[in-house]
Amino acid sequence: MRVDAVVGELAERELPAYVYDVSGMGKYAARVVGVLGGAVEVFYAAKANPDSAVVRAVGERVAGVEVASGGELRHVRDALPEARIAFGGPGKTDAELRLALALGVERLHVESPHELRRLAAITEAEERTADVLLRVNLAGERQGAALAMSGPFGMDPDLITTCLPILADAPRLRLRGVHAHLASGLDAHTITAQQKEILDWARPWLAAARVPRPEINLGGGMSVNYADPEDRFDWTSYGAAVSALALPDETLRIEPGRAMTVHHGWYVTDVLDVKRAHGRAYAVLRGGTHHFRTPVTKNHDQPFHVVPGPRPHEPSVTAEPVTLVGQLCTPKDVFARHVPVDHIAVGDRVVFAMAGAYAWNISHHSFLMHPEPTFHYL
Ligand SMILES: Cc1ncc(COP(=O)(O)O)c(C=O)c1O
Known part of the structure; x- marks a missing residue:
């Protein structure tokens, strides 16, 4: 996929990033x-x-x-x-x-x-x-x-x-x-x-x-x-x-x-932490719904794929459902709930598809004052 080539080239300091084709x-x-x-x-x-x-x-x-x-x-x-x-x-x-x-x-x-x-x-x-x-x-x-x-x-x-x-x-x-x-x-x-x-x-x-x-x-x-x-x-x-x-x-x-525009935009970020809470696996991602509010407004699991980082890397989860969350102090800061993954580890990159419409521009950017994403154009 064309976007994956760009994802690999983004420096960590450029994450999270919106990529628009x-x-x-x-x-x-x-x-x-x-x-x-x-x-x-x-x-x-x-x-x-x-x-x-x-x-x-x-x-x-x-x-x-x-x-x-x-x-x-x-x-x-x-x-x-x-x-x-x-x-x-x-x-x-x-x-x-x-x-x-x-x-x-x-x-x-x-x-x-x-x-x-x-x-x-x-x-x-x-x-x-x-x-x-x-x-x-x-x-x-x-x-x-x-x-x-x-x-x-x-x-x-x-x-x-x-x-x-x-x-x-x-x-x-x-x-x-x-x-x-x-x-x-x-x-x-x-x-x-x-x-x-x-x-x-x-x-x-x-x-x-x-x-x-x-x-x-x-x-x-x-x-x-x-x-x-x-x-x-x-x-x-x-x-x-x-x-x-x-x-x-x-x-x-x-x-x-x-x-x-929706199909030609991606929100790209990386995994900061992987842990369990009350029996469920969570991956905590850099950024959150203050950048990308679409999954909250639509109340859906945002489609994504994982681009593996350097291996081995821990903590991680293998072959089980994981919930992808952001850095905000609210239980609503969720991109996708309980979605099966082959493997996800700290340092992996996560590429959310269908982020080209009603995404960055409908999000509450200032909440918690995290840095803004960077923007890249193909
Ligand atoms: C007046 C009007 N026109 C067009 C649109 C675009 O709709 P959509 O993005 O679903 O195609 C909207 C969306 O709310 C609207 O309010």
Whole structure:
């Protein structure tokens, strides 16, 4: 494996380390765009991994980038000055809305009537126009989803309709279409069914609202399988299904994050201690979930493999299940629980796969003030 060559070269002082195969991410993004064949535009959801090199590698191969805060917006504008940017997310401040106008955001995803009124006032005060998608949140069970966006995301169909009179009084706002991101972690079949549901609601609504050549952003949420790093979202089936749903004179757009970058990132560290507690074997690793919170948030065993250090090395365990923990003073600091290993010893390196999305950037870095990881790009 390409990453193992890098793992062997990392000095101890460089651990823990994130290794990102940005060239692999770029190729993967290009393949996704190719498979979708123009039926749907792809914007990369930068929240999955906003590392500048990642944003560049992926963002240059897709149609645009979706951001969810003023911070992400500035950052992505710096990393990719020419990118088409969509700005979504709940609770945008007036300062963020002004920033969106100043930095040339192409589409603003508006989350509530109050946000729309504030945006209208700001466009008037600044004498600028803004192109808007209204975010809808359709009711319904999100079967099979890892995360359903129940709660204050977007507007119910009743509430969204109250935006029309606001828009009628706001000459500097242009309604371009609707946006929906209803759930995450959906396989190709389930996400297609969900997107059909969105289209079935959106098309008549947009026709009644007289939006010419409407845009429908169908969100992200393509599944990844943490139990099998080789498994990939079935873009081919999804591409065929979404092509069959597409109609002329409208633009369909998606904004996947996790599935675009997760497979091309690794968190690499080494074993500081091996011991037993209450009959169970533990390996204590340098670093922890303050660097790599993914297994805690997903409540899963992060896939990993062991790269042996110099032998013999003790303490160690052989042919038994081991729990991999970090250096934090909390029982929640666990990467993987009771997973069988052939052998693991102090000094071995542990390579966690699927660390390319929602990993470093969602972690609580300052807890216990351990050193930060180093970052390496292939
Ligand atoms: C509005 C919106 N779009 C896109 C995404 C990306 O979702 P995923 O990373 O599951 O593809 C998210 C994730 O929360 C989101 O909230």
